[in-house]
Amino acid sequence: MTQLDPNWQSDALDPSLGFFEQTLAVRGGYHRTDEGEHSEAIFATSSYVYKNAQDAADHFNGNKKGNVYSRHTNPTVRAFERRLALLENGERCVATASGMGAILTMCLAYLQAGDHLLCAKQLFGSSVALFDTYFQAFGVEVSYVDCFDNAAWAAAIRPNTKVLYCESPSNPLAQIADLQFLSELAHGHGALLIVDNCFATPVLQKPLDLGADVVIHSASKYIDGQGRVLGGALIGSDELMEKAFGVVRTGGISLSPFNAWVLLKGLETLSLRMKTHCENANQVAQFLTNHPQVKAVHFSGLPTHPSHEIAKRQHNALTGVQGGAFGAIIGFEVADQASAWQVIDSTQMISITNNLGDAKSTITHPATTTHFRMTPEARMQAGVSDGLIRLSVGLEDVQDIIADLSRGLDSLGN
Template structure:
């Protein structure tokens, strides 16, 4: 991304998180400015024509060219090790833009079953209307991935770690399968962020983010991003330019501030999640804990290999069914009952009736979403307070 003489050419992640993408104006500002303008004024008609045609670089209209958004794009691309980035209005807008810009009627998408419920709805309900076929397989069953490949398979899509069971995909292995079939591998890196995992370096072609989550880190605004090679991102940008699911300048500025502390926060999230997972593992009212940081997790070794830490999201099954799971959730007074994650504030949710509630019973069963499953996105509070909060409900079972 940077030439050899650029001051950030060999910079480490934390330096990129603070410095990459900033281009100071004539005012010499220290902090990144927010360009709250819908359009830009040209010197003359010829200059306007050159900008619109792309013959001359520069800003045209904030639906697809805005300096604050561009700063966020350049910074996230640098952190992910990608050539380019396209920012979007939300994480789902990033997935939609990626699919509709790179796929066509008659193409086949091969995806994991272990994905966010709304992502599954997008793939199975809405892409089907455009003649795009979708098959879903077990995330860690690589024979199933291989057998489900077709000549018209153009994209493999996976989350790792998965939502909400923390399954881990071998990104290099999926990349090998994809590229052997002349397909693209798209990885949702929302749970780890570039602070903990860089899928492009492991062979992925594109990385998807719901910037709403850990990239912001404080639950303030919505946004998404697609990161990867310039050629593929140009296709996504063409869709954004035409269809308009664009990130606002203010939201981009918020994400820029979030990226500055991302590495520090992700380590703190991971430390708290590990402590809480170990505590839950020993609790008599808990059947099973799903956190890839635990040595007992079936994908622990792989997570250790391809991640710098284990992230801030875990899930667990309580003894009982929906009634008992709801009782635990309703007893919490500190944790926020909300479906968002990646916040400084810990959130708790019942996936079967919220984040994955629109899936059929069969789809939930295939994805491992049981009625006694609870997901926690561990925040930055003192972990002893989080334990006490959960104990209020667990002690009643």
């Protein structure tokens, strides 16, 4: 007999005992097996064995709950799903092979031909490519508004709008959508509000508490936190997650057990990492603001950022973070593409890579990397200028991060 319980509702910790969030991040969601392992086990198996033919039939016809095949469920994946659901205050989580896998699942689960998907303009480039290239071809109408413009969202609603979708904070300008307003707007029109919470993580923001119906994650970012694996997730009510689960298991968008294990361990330290990420970012943003070669700094922790007030309201205040917790992605602009490339190429330590949310600071030129698939007009509308640099502030000593940025920025003056 194993203590593994395939019931989605079950939890290794008795919730009536009222554990604090950091305890859930470290211990939530895992059912220890009879082997007594302390660290969570990786169930590297594609299929599962039944007691007899009747038992197999019962698993397939739904009379018995349990594992059938790892494209459907896997104990390690399920432990990650339970833990993330606890942290996002959701009833259930469905893990996917990547963040884009979660966004594809969202489209397949909640939209069909003739529906309208209303999105923020400020989205990750591949999300825009997925909606415009594939879903428009399948007969889904897609339109875009500025994520921070409540009046524009309200004006763009159509009778067939089924999903409002945004990233908040947005990539790469850290603009903030008013999630409470958007959830009321969506629900008033029978639509869902779906929020990509990848930049804030549940440590800084819980969109479900603000009225969102589904939260999406690229777990490849802060949840992993060390740039090792790809993963994604959707979190929401049982009813909505059952639809997402159907897409994932049928479409094979499933997370691998090994990746689930890495992400499960990543959740344990997420809040500790986010505190330092945020503290370092506050200091780097201050440095960039004061540098004469920097034309603009896009970071909602700065009182001059248009989303500063709403970020303060919407983001959880992390105790002990000097200057407040506003995330750790900073967009900053220099004169043009040549200057941006010079700054990037002058770094000695910061990694030139498009990933973010890593312990290592990363730097990228969005116009020619993450957002290059967008048309120049769409890029301009999303505020992705040729001189824009995106920095993901890592966990190195902040003095080294600032020194590395100084190398390139100071050389622009020569």
